[in-house]
Amino acid sequence: xxxxxxxxxxxxxxxxxxxxxxxxxxxxxxxxxxxxxxxxxxxxxxxxxxxxxxxxxxxxxxxxxxxxxxxxxxxxxxxxxxxxxxxxxxxxxxxxxxxxxxxxxxxxxxxxxxxxxxxxxxxxxxxxxxxxxxxxxxxxxxxxxxxxxxxxxxxxxxxxxxxxxxxxxxxxxxxxxxxxxxxxxxxxxxxxxxxxxxxxxxxxxxxxxxxxxxxxxxxxxxxxxxxxxxxxxxxxxxxxxxxxxxxxxxxxxxxxxxxxxxxxxxxxxxxxxxxxxxxxxxxxxxxxxxxxxxxxxxxxxxxxxxxxxxxxxxxxxxxxxxxxxxxxxxxxxxxxxxxxxxxxxxxxxxxxxxxxxxxxxxxxxxxxxxxxxxxxxxxxxxxxxxxxxxxxxxxxxxxxxxxxxxxxxxxxxxxxxxxxxxxxxxxxxxxxxxxxxxxxxx
Amino acid sequence: xxxxxxxxxxxxxxxxxxxxxxxxxxxxxxxxxxxxxxxxxxxxxxxxxxxxxxxxxxxxxxxxxxxxxxxxxxxxxxxxxxxxxxxxxxxxxxxxxxxxxxxxxxxxxxxxxxxxxxxxxxxxxxxxxxxxxxxxxxxx
Numbered sequence: 001x002x003x004x005x006x007x008x009x010x011x012x013x014x015x016x017x018x019x020x021x022x023x024x025x026x027x028x029x030x031x032x033x034x035x036x037x038x039x040x041x042x043x044x045x046x047x048x049x050x051x052x053x054x055x056x057x058x059x060x061x062x063x064x065x066x067x068x069x070x071x072x073x074x075x076x077x078x079x080x081x082x083x084x085x086x087x088x089x090x091x092x093x094x095x096x097x098x099x100x101x102x103x104x105x106x107x108x109x110x111x112x113x114x115x116x117x118x119x120x121x122x123x124x125x126x127x128x129x130x131x132x133x134x135x136x137x138x139x140x141x142x143x144x145x146x147x148x149x150x151x152x153x154x155x156x157x158x159x160x161x162x163x164x165x166x167x168x169x170x171x172x173x174x175x176x177x178x179x180x181x182x183x184x185x186x187x188x189x190x191x192x193x194x195x196x197x198x199x200x201x202x203x204x205x206x207x208x209x210x211x212x213x214x215x216x217x218x219x220x221x222x223x224x225x226x227x228x229x230x231x232x233x234x235x236x237x238x239x240x241x242x243x244x245x246x247x248x249x250x251x252x253x254x255x256x257x258x259x260x261x262x263x264x265x266x267x268x269x270x271x272x273x274x275x276x277x278x279x280x281x282x283x284x285x286x287x288x289x290x291x292x293x294x295x296x297x298x299x300x301x302x303x304x305x306x307x308x309x310x311x312x313x314x315x316x317x318x319x320x321x322x323x324x325x326x327x328x329x330x331x332x333x334x335x336x337x338x339x340x341x342x343x344x345x346x347x348x349x350x351x352x353x354x355x356x357x358x359x360x361x362x363x364x365x366x367x368x369x370x371x372x373x374x375x376x377x378x379x380x381x382x383x384x385x386x387x388x389x390x391x392x393x394x395x396x397x398x399x400x401x402x403x404x405x406x407x408x409x410x411x412x413x414x415x416x417x418x419x420x421x422x423x424x425x426x427x428x429x430x431x432x433x434x435x436x437x438x439x440x441x442x
Numbered sequence: 443x444x445x446x447x448x449x450x451x452x453x454x455x456x457x458x459x460x461x462x463x464x465x466x467x468x469x470x471x472x473x474x475x476x477x478x479x480x481x482x483x484x485x486x487x488x489x490x491x492x493x494x495x496x497x498x499x500x501x502x503x504x505x506x507x508x509x510x511x512x513x514x515x516x517x518x519x520x521x522x523x524x525x526x527x528x529x530x531x532x533x534x535x536x537x538x539x540x541x542x543x544x545x546x547x548x549x550x551x552x553x554x555x556x557x558x559x560x561x562x563x564x565x566x567x568x569x570x571x572x573x574x575x576x577x578x579x580x581x582x
Contacts, residue, residue: 034541034542036535036536036542038536066536068536068538070538070541072541078541080538081538082536100537101538102538104538104539106494108495109493109494109495118538127533127537128533128537133532134529134532134533134536164487164492166493327525396528441532
């Protein structure tokens, strides 16, 4: 805590000395370079369950840093690049990476093309999810913006076409279509989550490599004639292969190990609404995500045959939230949100923890209840979250936020930091998460 | 961009009757800008970054004047508060999709910027000396 206070004080003092505007070099109109940046430092604490970091002990491994440069090269051409680093518990490790970097050729207002690495379109806020000062809350609702998926859906490398279609009295329709590759890091949230899932099916997985097959994303935003109201729908389709060394869990009647090529396809869509009216901001979003898992084990062992016999399995997740914020003054805004997420849309109450209803094992002799034996409880199937945020704009470039989450359920939590000494999952159903965050930008 | 192709006399009348009736704000443009008036919806789209070309294909450049005039202009024409406007452009900046518009602190600075910047449009309070630029009429 002492070091955290020192860091925040340092950030505040740094902020006082920052210019109110960007740093600019050269000509303002063409060829000049503009530099912007931000630094965020947060603190997390929970009474039960670890939220991506070891929050039960309190954690300051929650920060972001970004700096970008951009230049308008000509009437139509613009280039830019942002370097970004973050820590959220076990994710990020503070290593700088290219967050986005692309050339943008805007041929007409209704059509332009970007080539490079772009922020991936998903819902209303995915493109700005790393930039704390651009929203009221500290965490976006996890039902739609799962932190475990952040590294994969943050950006897409490839190409994008986009534009704004002016429709007169009907408003403006903006579109974006992106194609290319996303990242599936071996130590990232997606691979970690899949490893946890396979453990429940009796397969202990040790991922060796990943390979993205393709990624596509697209979105429409309708700026309606009703001032402040925008409606949006987005979708993504991502597919990747993972090479993993798999070993049979002790409870399986097929001992052994095998080299497995695991193919995962995720197709997600969102429907979103945002309404700005005076000091009020209202937002609501829905997200559905359909997974297809296909595993191919090499060899002809009983364990390999067990894996291959599973064929393609599907899983549908679902999440939605509503949020409202009210700005009382230039320097203070309060917000509240309610969010629900279900890890399996067809098992909202976690009843698949009962072996008689679990299709994976119902016909496997000698297998009891792997989910239950692994510590799974009903409440690991959902996450319901009531959150309240107080945002203080200390200056136009200096934001401080306090946030509380009353949580019910434990879905999306990382299993490795929520397990007991025996390695089994050990979560609590009702818990509270506190977050504080300060951001300085220029 | 829609341009109301009326005769010069009608344009002047529209500018005089409509443009000055809406707010105590003058819309000014570089003398090379190929229009004599601009619609409210086009102004809104310009300041949201959705309209980047004049009707002859040349680039639109725009700036803001900080203070009460900005609050009034944004409320009347862009339908945003100053805080919402800043948030909107910060989103563009930090996702690489746009550049924060130049911000002026004095009306005279805005006039100078518009006068010296090709394709530029801006706003100043009524009473500002605008000899170096042209004042655009506003159409509904």
